[in-house]
Amino acid sequence: MDAAALWQRYQDWLYYHEGLGVYVDVSRIRFDDGFVATMQPKLEQAFKDMAALEGGAIANPDENRMVGHYWLRDPDLAPTPALKQEISEALDELEAFASKIHAGELRPPQATKFTDILSIGIGGSALGPEFVAAALAPVAPPLAIHFFDNTDPDGFDHVFAQLGDRLNSTLVVVITKSGGTPETRNGMIEAKKAFADKGLDFARQAVAITMPGSKMDDLARSEGWLATFPMFDWVGGRTSELSAVGLLDAALQGIDVRSMLAGAKEMDAATRVPQLKANPAALLALAWYFAGNGKGEKDMVVLPYKDSLLLFSRYLQQLVMESLGKETDLDGKTVYQGIAVYGNKGSTDQHAYVQQLREGVPNFFLTFIEVLKDRDKPSVEVEPGVTAGDYLSGLLQGTRQALYENQRDSITVTLPEVTPKQIGALIALYERAVGFYGFLVNINAYHQPGVEAGKKAAAAILDLQTKVVETLKQQSAPLSLTALAAAIGAPDQAETIYKIVRHLATNQRGVVLEGNPGDLSSLNARLG
Numbered sequence: 001m002d003a004a005a006l007w008q009r010y011q012d013w014l015y016y017h018e019g020l021g022v023y024v025d026v027s028r029i030r031f032d033d034g035f036v037a038t039m040q041p042k043l044e045q046a047f048k049d050m051a052a053l054e055g056g057a058i059a060n061p062d063e064n065r066m067v068g069h070y071w072l073r074d075p076d077l078a079p080t081p082a083l084k085q086e087i088s089e090a091l092d093e094l095e096a097f098a099s100k101i102h103a104g105e106l107r108p109p110q111a112t113k114f115t116d117i118l119s120i121g122i123g124g125s126a127l128g129p130e131f132v133a134a135a136l137a138p139v140a141p142p143l144a145i146h147f148f149d150n151t152d153p154d155g156f157d158h159v160f161a162q163l164g165d166r167l168n169s170t171l172v173v174v175i176t177k178s179g180g181t182p183e184t185r186n187g188m189i190e191a192k193k194a195f196a197d198k199g200l201d202f203a204r205q206a207v208a209i210t211m212p213g214s215k216m217d218d219l220a221r222s223e224g225w226l227a228t229f230p231m232f233d234w235v236g237g238r239t240s241e242l243s244a245v246g247l248l249d250a251a252l253q254g255i256d257v258r259s260m261l262a263g264a265k266e267m268d269a270a271t272r273v274p275q276l277k278a279n280p281a282a283l284l285a286l287a288w289y290f291a292g293n294g295k296g297e298k299d300m301v302v303l304p305y306k307d308s309l310l311l312f313s314r315y316l317q318q319l320v321m322e323s324l325g326k327e328t329d330l331d332g333k334t335v336y337q338g339i340a341v342y343g344n345k346g347s348t349d350q351h352a353y354v355q356q357l358r359e360g361v362p363n364f365f366l367t368f369i370e371v372l373k374d375r376d377k378p379s380v381e382v383e384p385g386v387t388a389g390d391y392l393s394g395l396l397q398g399t400r401q402a403l404y405e406n407q408r409d410s411i412t413v414t415l416p417e418v419t420p421k422q423i424g425a426l427i428a429l430y431e432r433a434v435g436f437y438g439f440l441v442n443i444n445a446y447h448q449p450g451v452e453a454g455k456k457a458a459a460a461i462l463d464l465q466t467k468v469v470e471t472l473k474q475q476s477a478p479l480s481l482t483a484l485a486a487a488i489g490a491p492d493q494a495e496t497i498y499k500i501v502r503h504l505a506t507n508q509r510g511v512v513l514e515g516n517p518g519d520l521s522s523l524n525a526r527l528g
Contacts (some may be wrong), residue, residue: 015280017270020263020425021416024280027367028400028410031290036276037438039286046282046439047274051436055079067446068232069239069431073265073424090230091257092246097207097227098251101171102142106226111169111228118159119185119249120148121175123235123318128174128427129249131315132241132260135308135423141253143171148187156190168200171252175209175245177231179216182458209244236446238319239431242424256420263424271432287411288437291338291365295441298325301357302343304369305396308418312369313343316430323434323445330442337438337443342369347395350497354399358406366403366410368396369426373417464493465500468525469511478514478524481500501525 001009006027015024054070056079071078075087097177104113106318119129126149131144133255146159159349163170172191195202195491208220208228220228242264247257265281271281300320302313325338344352346368357364374389382388398411413429415422438445467488472479479487481501485494504511505525512528 013277013283015277015283017267017280017425019266019499020270020422022267022280022422022425022429023412023414024283024429025412025414026283026287027410028404029287029290030409031286035290036286039289042440043276043282043286044274046436047279049439050435051272057222065446066234068234069236072235072242072267073261073268073428086230086232087229090244091261092249094229094248095251095257097229098248098297101252101505102254108169108171109201113169114205115169115172115247116166116171117143117145117252118148118163118170118172119145119175119189119425120172120184121245122149122181122183122190123322124240125175125177125184125245127238127311127315127318128241128246131311132246132250132255132423133253134311135418136250136255136420137253138255143252145249145253148184148191151183151186153190156187156491160194167194167198170205171254172202172206173209173228173248174206174216174220175231176216177237178210178212179210179214179219182455207248209248211429238322241315241427250420259420260424260427263421263426264428265424266421267425267428268432271429271436281429281436284411284429284433285436285440288339288433289440291409295335296337296339297363299340299342299364300367301364302341302367302369303346303399304343304371305346305392306369306371306418307345309369309371312346312426313341317341318341319430320434322448324438324441324443326443326445327449328443330444335441335443337441339437346399347392350395350399357408358403364408364410366400366408368400368410368412370396370412370414371416371418372414376400428473431449461496461500464488464490464496465504468497468500469504472511472525475526478526480524481520484525498523 010025010027013025016022039442053067054077056066057066058064058066066079068078068083071083071087075084078084078087096108101114107113119126121129126147127488130147130149131334137145146162148156148159160167174188176183178184195205203223203225206220206225208225210216210228211218211231218230229248231240231243231245235243241334242261247260250260250320251257267280271279273325274277276282276286288300302316304310304312320339320341327334327336329335329337357366374387374392379387379389382391400412403410413426415426434445467490468484471484471488475487481494481498484501485491485497488497490497501511501513505513510527512526514524515522517523
């Protein structure tokens with residue numbers, strides 16, 4: 001396609017939202033008018049399905065749940081007055097709490113003011129808050145934020161070292177829907193131990209974000225925690241950033257959460273328009289469908305050309321992959337759907353994997369995230385008439401062009417600047433695009449059976465570990481791995497038992513491995 005034809009295609013397919021200043025450019029995805037025409041029935045059905053979703057239809061049949069994260073930014077759309085009131089009251093209470101913390105009206109028992117936040121969560125309870133903190137937190141926030149987003153002991157120790165002697169002025173925010181998520185529970189227990197070791201009252205510095213009536217809610221109330229805020233049954237973890245899950249951390253950091261919600265509300269409204277070219281989320285979903293042949297055959301590489309948006313690709317990994325990575329469709333047919341997401345930032349990737357993107361396996365499509373505003377102050381010229389920001393823009397445009405010339409397609413999403421309103425709009429845009437795509441490929445984008453299967457498998461391994469230790473306690477002589485597996489009634493689990501014993505021995509948990517580690521048949525396990 002020559003330059004004139006490309007310019008015309010760009011004009012034909014460029015979406016612009018006047019109120020938000022957001023652009024969505026799918027012109028460098030090589031679909032044609034014939035493809036769009038064949039997709040029209042699917043698109044029309046997707047528009048209807050999205051409208052039903054927002055109206056309170058049971059969109060997650062596996063769990064008999066409504067899906068209503070859209071109501072968080074526009075409570076007037078909630079299907080009942082009670083839900084509308086719940087949403088509004090939760091936001092008011094959250095903002096009032098943050099204000100009291102900032103003013104010192106709520107203070108820790110052994111300090112004049114809270115200085116830090118320790119946010120404990122995993123998955124959607126961590127990825128969204130981490131992304132927003134990196135994107136929007138001021139250089140000197142009212143409270144600095146730290147995260148436990150795993151169950152890695154070294155990770156816990158690293159955060160505790162960062163907090164140092166400020167543990168006595170740290171507000172702990174524990175985020176878990178049910179209270180049963182092991183990684184979050186582990187982080188909470190580690191935090192409680194650290195507080196106890198320093199003679200601090202954990203409950204007087206702790207906040208829970210959880211479902212009313214959950215195990216965590218009961219625990220927080222019984223121990224007299226500082227506050228609890230609700231998670232709603234109809235909000236999934238990966239779409240929870242604009243609920244208390246993300247908004248409390250943001251408000252405590254001094255981020256304007258009302259602006260985030262306003263941006264999301266405005267983007268939601270744009271994505272309700274039942275016309276392809278006037279609906280940015282539908283445009284993204286159509287582009288994803290074409291790029292991957294409706295089967296996720298190509299990966300989505302996300303390159304934000306802005307340091308503050310570095311974590312956007314990590315946030316999208318869960319939103320896209322957990323939503324769309326499904327074995328069966330809504331009719332029970334095996335389909336193996338999904339779109340793999342990875343990325344870092346531009347122009348760092350000019351010096352990393354763009355070489356492969358340009359000349360290697362063409363198993364991907366690009367998404368460039370462009371930000372028009374370079375900074376709040378004038379920039380120095382690094383060359384006559386050229387600033388560092390000009391270079392960043394030039395590298396984005398050049399990379400887009402070079403990739404397209406070599407048959408690598410791309411989407412470009414452009415924001416005017418990085419502000420709470422724009423980040424709220426960006427989150428809403430991708431939440432909506434994922435929903436549209438799910439309907440286009442006929443899968444349930446709002447459940448995660450694979451995640452639950454992994455949790456069950458982990459629980460089974462920990463149960464096996466308990467049996468290993470109990471069995472060794474009853475033995476007077478060392479046991480080979482094969483004999484140990486047989487003794488606990490799991491002869492087919494020798495490999496797993498070896499890894500359990502190796503872990504316990506390495507961490508001096510009372511188990512000793514004897515023999516040559518390079519010859520597993522020579523190894524014996526005993527209590528030490």
